[in-house]
Amino acid sequence: MTVREPHSRLAVLTVTIYWGCLLLGISIPWLATIGVDIVKHDQSLEQALHQLRLHLFAPGYNLFLIAVANALPFVLFAVLTLFHLGLAPAHDQRLAGRRATGICLAALGMIGLSIWVHVMTLWYPDAQGALAYLFLPFWQVLVLSLGYIGGRLAGGWFFR
């Protein structure tokens, strides 16, 4: 078993959060659609994937654009992470730890909010449901900020 250097662990964490957020930002709406089709509508995985393909570019559904809209705050967050955590001085474990906690909590908040909104919108369909997709990016930015502040405060306690 090899023990990673602190700067190497920080780099791995940065890259994991960066690509994880980018991929989840795009795929959460699609995964939610597939999940709701399987769990609520008793469809097989094959049927759910077929439904996703049909609705990806269909007018009035356009799951592709919904995914793009969902991914925008994640892209913003991923780029911030890359610079903020990627350029953190690895030798200063206190600062790097605080930043990492802030980033992790913000990421979890954004992912959690995104999953919740997409699943609820599909689970309880409503004529105005699509408005949720419109407002979600703005809420994501708010959760990002609050999550980061909360994480930094918690990190300050952990990494004294």
Place this chain on the structure above:
Amino acid sequence: MTRRQIWFNLAGLGLVIALMGLVYWLNTGARAVPGLIEDLRSDDAQAQALAALHLGHIGEDAKPAVPVLVAMATASPTSYAATTAAGALPTIDLSAARQVMAAWLPKLHDANPQTRRDAISMLGTLGPAAKPAASALVLLLSDEDTVVRERAARALGAIGLPIDVVMRGLIQALRDPEWTVRQAAVTQFSFSGFSSHESLAVLRELTKDSNRTVAQLARSSVASAEHPIQASVYSMMLKQGTNRTYTLHQLAKLGPRAAETVSGIAAILTAEQPLERYLAACALEEIGQAAAAATPALQRNLNDPDPIVREAAADALQSIRGKGSDS
């Protein structure tokens, strides 16, 4: 992380964005048409309906799909996919929409009431493109089958033109003994401000209808007629370019009351989409003599590449010259 590693990851993000853009580009506009035609030919009714809907949004670029759409829209018995195919045709090819209309028109007189119902629904789905079918639909408001009468009222509302024929039919339907037919008719007046002195008088009577839904809708219709959406609002919508086909259809239904918007409507006679040019000509026809300022523009449309637009322009010019005053 080194700065080089950071830039490497950013380049990866750029690549993902470019890939997403390429996927979107390949699946929208004219590029999507071959795949959508395949979906139309599949056995999956949902895939067919969604493909037809998508093709309708693509518009004229979806012309390669017209033969399949026409075959679907003229097949009997009808299905949701067939209705969606018919609904897509006016934005893609007006002549094809008229072809579907011509295929269904004889079935309005079929002995089987279900065939008559299907024919009416298909004509209604074509919207204002099925304008020549309005008179035949009015005759069906005297049909013995209640569902036929109800669907005829709804189809007339969807077609909306020519307003004198549609208005006559809907007023007849407002007086139908069956409440479902009255409801179908009164709905056509509820939210659009589409009205006349005669329809308003009948609608006022219907506010005391024995059926609560009809009475409620009649009250809403009277309110819409007393405080109609002004033509200037539609004029603003035209300038903004939002949902021009809907706006032009509403302006056409206003008839001479839309006279102040003539210049705005005339500007659309050169629009790229034939359906918009057609509706602009129809609106000018309904406005009549007050649309005289649009005569030069309409004359240019007599050489329009689309035969249905040419026909509508000729009708509009005749109306402006005052066909009413001649008779």
